[in-house]
Amino acid sequence: xxxxxxxxxxxxxxxxxxxxxxxxxxxxxxxxxxxxxxxxxxxxxxxxxxxxxxxxxxxxxxxxxxxxxxxxxxxxxxxxxxxxxxxxxxxxxxxxxxxxxxxxxxxxxxxxxxxxxxxxxxxxxxxxxxxxxxxxxxxxxxxxxxxxxxxxxxxxxxxxxxxxxxxxxxxxxxxxxxxxxxxxxxxxxxxxxxxxxxxxxxxxxxxxxxxxxxxxxxxxxxxxxxxxxxxxxxxxxxxxxxxxx
Numbered sequence: 249x250x251x252x253x254x255x256x257x258x259x260x261x262x263x264x265x266x267x268x269x270x271x272x273x274x275x276x277x278x279x280x281x282x283x284x285x286x287x288x289x290x291x292x293x294x295x296x297x298x299x300x301x302x303x304x305x306x307x308x309x310x311x312x313x314x315x316x317x318x319x320x321x322x323x324x325x326x327x328x329x330x331x332x333x334x335x336x337x338x339x340x341x342x343x344x345x346x347x348x349x350x351x352x353x354x355x356x357x358x359x360x361x362x363x364x365x366x367x368x369x370x371x372x373x374x375x376x377x378x379x380x381x382x383x384x385x386x387x388x389x390x391x392x393x394x395x396x397x398x399x400x401x402x403x404x405x406x407x408x409x410x411x412x413x414x415x416x417x418x419x420x421x422x423x424x425x426x427x428x429x430x431x432x433x434x435x436x437x438x439x440x441x442x443x444x445x446x447x448x449x450x451x452x453x454x455x456x457x458x459x460x461x462x463x464x465x466x467x468x469x470x471x472x473x474x475x476x477x478x479x480x481x482x483x484x485x486x487x488x489x490x491x492x493x
Contacts, residue, residue: 293453296423297416302431304412306337306344309430312405314382314475315347318393318418319354319363327366330411330439335370337434338409342376347407349380349475351397353387368483382479390418391459392466398427401475407432413445417456424460 303309317338320331327335341347350371354363364383371381382401387393397403405428408418412433422429439445458464473482 290450290453292457293416293420296420297431300419300423300429300431302415302419302433304433304435306341306346306432309341309346309407309432311346312407312428312430313347314349314351314397314401314403315341315407315409315432316351316353316393316397316403317367317409318390319352319367319387322361322363322366325366325369327370329437331363331367333411333434333436334409335367336436337432339371339374339376341407341409341432342380349382349479350376351382351384351401351403351406351475351479353384353393353396355388356385378480379478381483382473382475383482383484385484386466386468386470388467390414391421391456391464392468394418394421394425394427394429395466396469398425400470400473402472403475404428406430409434411435411439411445413442413449417449417453420453421456421460 301310315338317334320334321328322331338350342350352364352367352371354367356362356364364385368381368383372378384393384396384401386396397406406422407430408415408422409432410418412435415431415433419429419431
């Protein structure tokens with residue numbers, strides 16, 4: 249091998265090392281920026297939440313038009329523990345006169361999966377007046393639920409019923425959507441996947457921030473249906489329950 253060939257090989261090896269170092273440092277820089285943005289945005293969510301009205305004591309919550317009870321997993325027709333606690337707390341607000349209406353919002357987008365029927369049946373079985381129950385079949389995400397609450401049901405002031413680890417995102421979205429929203433923390437037990445939910449909320453909050461920046465619309469909107477009237481016609485045929493006499 250000539251001196252020229254040796255020099256070229258050394259140069260190529262040096263450039264190769266520089267290339268991989270640059271890529272490595274580039275990846276570190278990108279992940280560092282993403283990590284900083286994630287932490288900063290999550291801190292922003294907590295600041296908004298701490299400055300909001302939220303409590304686990306219904307007597308401390310101001311009165312509002314409606315309690316928004318978002319859906320969660322159901323197993324056949326049985327609500328998951330998270331959903332059951334939301335229903336219990338939503339009912340408590342209604343019984344104590346904190347709200348006059350209950351808006352049940354969940355996923356009913358598949359023929360074999362229906363969060364809303366057991367939610368509605370629970371409220372009816374606990375003597376909530378049928379006309380006071382509104383059903384939103386297109387509450388696929390918290391963003392959808394809140395946009396539709398404002399634009400379809402014309403809600404101005406509401407109590408959002410959920411667990412404390414989900415509420416900062418809902419309250420942030422409510423603030424950005426100019427919807428007066430109070431948080432009712434319904435942690436009635438220790439949940440099996442609570443740690444998982446806490447970590448998942450980091451990415452969910454980033455997505456919520458992104459949705460607000462880009463004005464992400466809900467999957468479905470629809471014609472206005474004011475919350476002041478009767479909610480019976482919002483049940484539709486997809487929830488074939490009879491009204492108690």
